[in-house]
Amino acid sequence: MAMEKHYVLSETHNKSITALGYNLLRREILIGCEDGVIKCWEADTGKLITCHYDHKGWITDFLFWSDMKLMLSSAIDGFIMMWGSGGGCVDKIMLGQPVYCMAINPRRQQLICGVSKGILVFNLDIEKESGHYINTEVKFHATEHTDIVRCIVCHESRVYSAGYDHKLIIYDSSYTGDETMVPIVKNNNAHDAGISCLLLVKDNENNTWVVTGSFDKVVKIWSTDGKMVHKLEGFQSTISGICYVPRNKTIWAAGGTSYAYLYDPKSGDNVSDFIGTFQNHEENKYTLQMLKYFPELNQVVGSTSRRHLIVWKYNPSGCVTALKCRSSLESLAYTKKVPILIFSGDHDGIITKWERMQSNHYMYSKEHFLLSEARKAKKKKMESLKLEEEGDKKNKDVMKRPTSQYAHKKLSIPPVTQQEKNKLSAFNHPNTTIVSTLFIEELDYIVAACEDSTIYVWGFDEDAVKALKTMDPPDDDKQLITKYAILLGQESKLLHQIHITEEESVTNRVAGFVCKHSLSEHTSCVTAMAVIGRAHGFDGTYLLTTGWDRRICLWNLEKGTLHDRFRNPSLTSNMEHVELAADGIITDLTYCSLRNEFAYSSSDKMVYIRKFALEGVEMILLNTLQGHFGEVRCVKWNHLKEKWVTGSEDGTIRIWSGQGMNECEQILSAQGSVTALCIDGLNGAIVVGVQEFIRVFDPEQYRLVQTNRGHTDALRSIIHIPERNQYVSSSWDKTIRIWNAWKPPRKKHQTSKENKRGISLNITTESDNKKLNVEEDDEEVGEEVAEEAQQGCD
Numbered sequence: 001m002a003m004e005k006h007y008v009l010s011e012t013h014n015k016s017i018t019a020l021g022y023n024l025l026r027r028e029i030l031i032g033c034e035d036g037v038i039k040c041w042e043a044d045t046g047k048l049i050t051c052h053y054d055h056k057g058w059i060t061d062f063l064f065w066s067d068m069k070l071m072l073s074s075a076i077d078g079f080i081m082m083w084g085s086g087g088g089c090v091d092k093i094m095l096g097q098p099v100y101c102m103a104i105n106p107r108r109q110q111l112i113c114g115v116s117k118g119i120l121v122f123n124l125d126i127e128k129e130s131g132h133y134i135n136t137e138v139k140f141h142a143t144e145h146t147d148i149v150r151c152i153v154c155h156e157s158r159v160y161s162a163g164y165d166h167k168l169i170i171y172d173s174s175y176t177g178d179e180t181m182v183p184i185v186k187n188n189n190a191h192d193a194g195i196s197c198l199l200l201v202k203d204n205e206n207n208t209w210v211v212t213g214s215f216d217k218v219v220k221i222w223s224t225d226g227k228m229v230h231k232l233e234g235f236q237s238t239i240s241g242i243c244y245v246p247r248n249k250t251i252w253a254a255g256g257t258s259y260a261y262l263y264d265p266k267s268g269d270n271v272s273d274f275i276g277t278f279q280n281h282e283e284n285k286y287t288l289q290m291l292k293y294f295p296e297l298n299q300v301v302g303s304t305s306r307r308h309l310i311v312w313k314y315n316p317s318g319c320v321t322a323l324k325c326r327s328s329l330e331s332l333a334y335t336k337k338v339p340i341l342i343f344s345g346d347h348d349g350i351i352t353k354w355e356r357m358q359s360n361h362y363m364y365s366k367e368h369f370l371l372s373e374a375r376k377a378k379k380k381k382m383e384s385l386k387l388e389e390e391g392d393k394k395n396k397d398v399m400k401r402p403t404s405q406y407a408h409k410k411l412s413i414p415p416v417t418q419q420e421k422n423k424l425s426a427f428n429h430p431n432t433t434i435v436s437t438l439f440i441e442e443l444d445y446i447v448a449a450c451e452d453s454t455i456y457v458w459g460f461d462e463d464a465v466k467a468l469k470t471m472d473p474p475d476d477d478k479q480l481i482t483k484y485a486i487l488l489g490q491e492s493k494l495l496h497q498i499h500i501t502e503e504e505s506v507t508n509r510v511a512g513f514v515c516k517h518s519l520s521e522h523t524s525c526v527t528a529m530a531v532i533g534r535a536h537g538f539d540g541t542y543l544l545t546t547g548w549d550r551r552i553c554l555w556n557l558e559k560g561t562l563h564d565r566f567r568n569p570s571l572t573s574n575m576e577h578v579e580l581a582a583d584g585i586i587t588d589l590t591y592c593s594l595r596n597e598f599a600y601s602s603s604d605k606m607v608y609i610r611k612f613a614l615e616g617v618e619m620i621l622l623n624t625l626q627g628h629f630g631e632v633r634c635v636k637w638n639h640l641k642e643k644w645v646t647g648s649e650d651g652t653i654r655i656w657s658g659q660g661m662n663e664c665e666q667i668l669s670a671q672g673s674v675t676a677l678c679i680d681g682l683n684g685a686i687v688v689g690v691q692e693f694i695r696v697f698d699p700e701q702y703r704l705v706q707t708n709r710g711h712t713d714a715l716r717s718i719i720h721i722p723e724r725n726q727y728v729s730s731s732w733d734k735t736i737r738i739w740n741a742w743k744p745p746r747k748k749h750q751t752s753k754e755n756k757r758g759i760s761l762n763i764t765t766e767s768d769n770k771k772l773n774v775e776e777d778d779e780e781v782g783e784e785v786a787e788e789a790q791q792g793c794d
């Protein structure tokens with residue numbers, strides 16, 4: 001759901017482009033040039049169709065007259081020309097003065113032209129009774145402007161005009177029996193310089209705004225009554241072009257750069273950094289100038305100072321939002337509670353919390369949780385424990401120390417060097433990548449598995465709870481109570497002062513996180529985790545982890561301790577390999593609550609399925625999935641289809657039967673190495689990350705139904721958010737991209753009269769009586785259906 005660059009025409013003309021238009025009838029993009037030349041390009045392919053040399057001056061504007069299927073062009077030579085369906089000029093009228101802009105008022109069937117120091121109104125003559133399609137007799141001349149009128153738009157009964165005299169004027173063109181237009185709003189200083197652009201914006205919620213751009217490097221958004229709503233600043237040069245794209249509800253503004261600035265008209269926020277259209281733009285000396293949006297093609301056409309023509313086209317499978325990060329990304333997780341939060345883990349050891357802002361659907365706020373802080377806290381805790389142990393040991397030694405001549409002498413401790421002090425105070429481990437991330441709803445825990453073999457657990461700050469319970473809030477400050485209400489106990493007397501909603505409590509619950517536990521039992525990179533909680537019928541919340549050391553550990557998250565490790569009972573005699581769960585490094589792990597099983601994939605081209613148990617020796621092997629010819633990267637359980645799905649480095653996705661021997665039912669070609677895998681939680685579609693692409697396969701016929709492009713490097717993680725029906729992906733290109741999820745097509749209404757039981761009903765209604773004919777294969781069922789149908793007719 002994004003505008004993506006479709007094609008670029010680098011050599012259009014040897015003179016500057018001064019006007020852009022679109023011929024709906026011929027599906028042609030028109031450019032008007034400084035020397036009066038008009039060129040027509042095929043909209044889909046960018047192929048040059050024809051050139052016109054009829055005008056003798058600067059082309060100022062194009063206008064498509066939909067009722068007559070005519071294309072109008074104006075120029076400073078004083079002529080308005082009309083072009084027919086064959087591409088030739090069918091009419092030509094002379095106004096005697098330069099025309100700078102045109103608009104059609106459909107209510108009064110009038111053509112409104114902007115000229116120097118005024119507006120001219122002409123009646124449209126469809127029957128050509130005057131000899132032309134436009135009656136050259138001026139019906140009304142508005143003289144409120146004192147300079148060139150550069151922009152005119154019509155909306156319902158109003159006409160909006162703006163020009164180089166800094167004025168924005170709104171005329172009332174309601175039908176009153178005469179041809180006059182009454183100025184109802186006259187803003188003489190709408191901008192500090194001449195107004196170069198005027199645009200009417202209307203979204204699908206019937207919100208309407210008027211947008212103006214000026215030589216003062218400012219864009220202003222006005223209400224339809226002429227009241228300023230937003231002022232957009234920060235442009236480098238004159239606002240040379242603006243357009244509105246209703247598909248993603250953004251205003252594009254060109255102001256001295258090679259890219260357009262994107263704004264949300266409702267909030268006035270700059271959303272350029274959250275939409276991928278211009279995130280990878282290349283800075284060059286060719287600035288973007290004119291912009292036009294053509295809704296019939298879902299295209300934006302722009303011109304540059306180098307006379308290039310750039311066409312952007314709407315891609316329904318493009319990303320909705322692109323979030324830029326400072327380093328490559330590896331893992332994703334999200335919370336289902338409102339507000340929905342997305343957590344990402346990167347190569348610098350930073351977990352970032354992303355929350356969508358209320359003003360629009362593109363901007364996200366972020367908060368960082370640093371792995372370095374967690375490591376420091378872990379180190380301080382270990383040092384304090386060590387000191388306590390040494391103190392206890394020393395006290396015990398003092399109690400046991402003999403008083404005789406055989407007592408031990410006091411040991412001399414060598415001084416600590418500065419280099420050793422630095423080693424104690426800093427952690428310089430090079431491996432900081434957060435390989436896997438989970439959010440545990442029951443405990444409000446963020447769990448991050450790191451490449452340094454440690455699992456870090458963040459939880460809500462309990463010290464804040466204790467501090468708030470003993471705090472006496474100010475009498476006039478109830479906002480503080482509201483903010484920290486989730487921390488208050490049920491016995492608190494402060495709760496009756498406010499009303500706490502579910503959304504407010506969740507917002508505060510995720511507001512402050514601190515590192516609670518550091519789980520260090522693995523000896524190498526931890527690659528995968530799975531949560532088994534009380535909802536699955538157990539007496540606590542457990543975390544199952546695995547990684548490159550080929551070991552499986554089970555943690556009690558509520559206590560923050562190791563519960564048990566997997567041990568192979570058949571290898572008890574060989575203690576060296578008793579804890580190894582696979583022949584190769586383990587790459588992924590998932591838990592199936594329906595069968596109380598967990599499966600993990602390995603670089604040995606195998607997938608192992610084991611029974612889950614709280615005792616490591618009881619995690620018996622139930623089955624293996626064999627068939628891949630390369631390293632198996634991903635394994636997921638499709639809970640809607642009750643099948644295992646695996647993705648491999650060999651470029652295939654395999655669907656395995658959930659019954660019996662778990663045989664391979666289907667092999668899908670991913671057209672590349674599989675790097676990420678996700679199951680659509682609403683329809684069971686298989687969402688696969690193949691290098692920088694996302695491919696979606698239909699869960700019924702396993703056909704490729706959607707391909708999402710936008711990433712520039714390998715995908716590392718994909719999640720599905722059913723609450724928003726969106727896919728979220730992270731990549732090594734340092735971006736998180738959010739996509740609209742695939743929706744199955746609606747099933748056509750079945751017109752067949754045969755029902756599922758083989759009964760054919762034929763009901764006919766006559767004026768006198770109603771007849772019911774039932775043809776049945778089964779007599780008893782047929783009688784029941786006939787009786788129900790007869791009751792429906794009665």
